[in-house]
Amino acid sequence: MERSAFFNSVAGDRKYKAETFAGYFSKFITNGIFPLPADNLRIAAYDRMDIKAHKGTGYINGYLYENTDSLILKVSTAHGVKPRIDKVVLRWSQVDRNIGIYIREGIPASPPTPPTLERGADIYELGLANIYVAQGAYEIREADITDIRLDTESCGIVNSILQADTTAIFNQYQSWFNLRTNQYNAELNAFLAEYEQNKADWQTELNSWTEAKKLWYENNLTQFLNEYALAKAEWLTDMNEWFTTTTSTFEAELLTKQEEYSTRAEDYLAQIESLRDSCYSF
Structure with a gap:
């Protein structure tokens, strides 16, 4: 038709x-x-x-x-x-x-x-x-x-x-987009991996530093306590020796003074008795 x-x-x-x-x-x-x-x-x-x-x-x-x-x-x-x-x-x-x-x-x-x-x-x-x-x-x-x-x-x-076939342009764009996306993802993953590694390294260094400081503190504290105990013992020994020496000296001086005062007292009593006898003879 x-x-x-x-x-x-x-x-x-x-x-x-x-x-x-x-x-x-x-x-x-x-x-x-x-x-x-x-x-x-x-x-x-x-x-x-x-x-x-x-x-x-x-x-x-x-x-x-x-x-x-x-x-x-x-x-x-x-x-x-x-x-x-x-x-x-x-x-x-x-x-x-x-x-x-x-x-x-x-x-x-x-x-x-x-x-x-x-x-x-x-x-x-x-x-x-x-x-x-x-x-x-x-x-x-x-x-x-x-x-x-x-x-x-x-x-x-x-x-x-x-018709203008835009499939090639579209595929080229899609290929570029996928390439860039993969590139950016790879860069991001590399950055994150490096960040995690740096973070782990920093944490390891921090742990090592903390452990070293802890060990230093414990060692120095032990040394300080030992030195303190030794100094305290020496001080107590010196103090005891000084106290013993001082006490002995004081006791000796006290005994000497007691003997001296006793002798003087006896002399005074003898003199008093002599005076009394003289008075009674009259």
Whole structure:
């Protein structure tokens, strides 16, 4: 059957369906998102398990999609044991007659893989981002989101039928990102290892210093106590000797004085008796 389009209608003889226009445009405009602005339909972390789709425009099978404001989407609760990868898609539905952004939930596994894009006669999906949902996660971070808009096999940029393949650019960027991530992780791990080693060395030195000071204190304390005990013994000996000597000297001097006073007393008594006898003789 021959068909042609598009001509002015006369009395309604040239009516065209929406899919006719869509089919026409799809023949020379490729599926994808528009390149400007740079964050066109970019998926970003928002709040806890919520993510945000930026404003932007997409194109699927000749049909236009436009998001005029930030769209908030909620990621399903994380699995308690295994991680999973969800995929954010721009979905064209012939049955629902619309295009919208949805989250395709992945299957928890170790390691996890993202869902496959559905591309059939009634549903056609473009991948915008992969979301890594860690086991037990309560928050989606920017680091958990992998932007796949520039991957031609997943999404790509709207172009003419001579499409600019951005897969190589995307793969180059992803390779660079992975390289830098591994490099930074290696540097961080090396820094942490060096830090732990320095910490261990410092702790060893501190323990050695503490043990040395403790030993020095114990040795010096023992020496001090020994010297103190020896000095005390010597002092007591000297004190006892001095006391004994002083006591003996004092006792000798006291005895001498006692004998001297006794002799004097006897002399005085003799003199008194002599005087008494003299007085009685008269």
